Amino acid sequence: MQVRQAGEFAVIQQLRGIFDTKRTDLLVANGDDAAVWQPDGPVVATIDSVVAGVDWLEDRTPAAAIGHRAAAVNLSDLAAMGAHPRLLLLALELPGETDLADLLTAARGLKALADKHDAVVVGGDLGFSPGPARWTVTALGTLQGPPMRRDGVQPGDVIWLMGAVGQAALGLAALQWGDDQPALVAAHLWPQPLVQAGLRLRDAGVRAAIDVSDGLGLDAQRLAQASGVDLHLDLPRPVWVTPEIERWLIARGLDWREACAGGGDDYALLCSASVALDLRHLGAQPIGEARAGSGRVHLRIGGIAQAVQGFRHGD
């Protein structure tokens, strides 16, 4: 059945059933004009949208991956601050012909990722309108210590990468072509926000971080510019570039270095810490250093210098 046929109110009722929660920090949960929440620390707030045809391929994306993505992009922003996720608010704009069962599957995909990271969905908005489906999520988290910030990098700091970059953009290409690259496709379809890693990095004393959503080069540049330093980065060949994947890349005329430098949607964390901190036991990889400067990024990947240009959504 199409959501238009079901009607706005019936769809809202079904979504509420999926997102129903009894969490005790919620004084008023779903179904009122607004939710009321007692936070357990300073509040971290972010908003981000994902749009059909821009952020996912409409005809090749499992419904659950759409809701997953809507949550992931926002949870990753909380991860980059070192925050505990708590609440998600969801505004959905859908074409009236959206299949109701697909929508509910997508909502369950969102809930599954929220559950994994202790977040609940409270409140929302639903509209039917022409144009592509758009999922807008606000994520609210709390801090139990100082946030990691973009402007906290000091000259002399070591730059660390947590998580992998480059896979998601290549996974999108593989999905478009129908190529059998399950690891890459999974990195595109099911990005994992590094929430626990963000908390551990913050607890270990990291004071500067950014999530790598628009490509390592561009997000490194944001970090450098916010902090007023230059970054000198040298990322070795990633372990995910197996001989098999490299053969596929060559056959398709693709370059893993370019994907690492400019591919988007990986949701790794790029962070900075004084040389006294060793973050390897947390799974982070040292990839360079900050020097006194003016916001420039010098990026080498696998030993070869790369132009710094990021993936810009919607450009």
Next chain:
Amino acid sequence: MQVRQAGEFAVIQQLRGIFDTKRTDLLVANGDDAAVWQPDGPVVATIDSVVAGVDWLEDRTPAAAIGHRAAAVNLSDLAAMGAHPRLLLLALELPGETDLADLLTAARGLKALADKHDAVVVGGDLGFSPGPARWTVTALGTLQGPPMRRDGVQPGDVIWLMGAVGQAALGLAALQWGDDQPALVAAHLWPQPLVQAGLRLRDAGVRAAIDVSDGLGLDAQRLAQASGVDLHLDLPRPVWVTPEIERWLIARGLDWREACAGGGDDYALLCSASVALDLRHLGAQPIGEARAGSGRVHLRIGGIAQAVQGFRHGD
């Protein structure tokens, strides 16, 4: 210039300039992965979108009224809870051909209403995509006392209306036809969320309220169903129905009673209080009572019974 020509990052820079804030409860303001905020009480959170062609007439709406509306619909939800507005987050999805100057005017319209109610815009998201322009706002407020809730109506309570209903729907009609009805058109274009009134009602002891965004009948029904009571409402002829407006309504075949019962987007507050409370000094008008029941609404307007059916956005 079109926003697509200006580029996403240049547009974001200009929007940040408009929304720049130094408020001391913001530990991290715009420009990071997320904002960090120290709330001064339990947090009230809501999200709502307004969409071109659905919520406003694309060719007859001043740009500033678009941003105003995006803030107003959310601030009204905070008003209905009795909350102090604090933060707004904005996710914008725009056609690439949107005029940049119009966008910035719209953003200033949003900021003007936010300023009026002590809210600041922190963080946001911008995308260009096909389909109608869509402004999604999350409003965060704080409570200095118990919230007004939809499920707080008790049998025997008096039902009060704060603000006017019916004008906005007729103003939309007047605007569509190009008719000279400035008071009605202003009610449609520049809805005023009753934030101060909501705070005063809460302070006076009101424990149940809803904002009337989808028509008096439908929102009364929501209040009745959430509280498990019947509502018997009898709204007298509103003062805004002047003889001049009535002549126009007759000429256009419109009915002010229907507009009061089912017209949307007025953002009045419908609330409930024990008979011991007199709210007239706050500007509220007693329009009925709650009785033991099962969520039904009996609605008379100007002495004539009205079917309860609301305006449903996007249906």
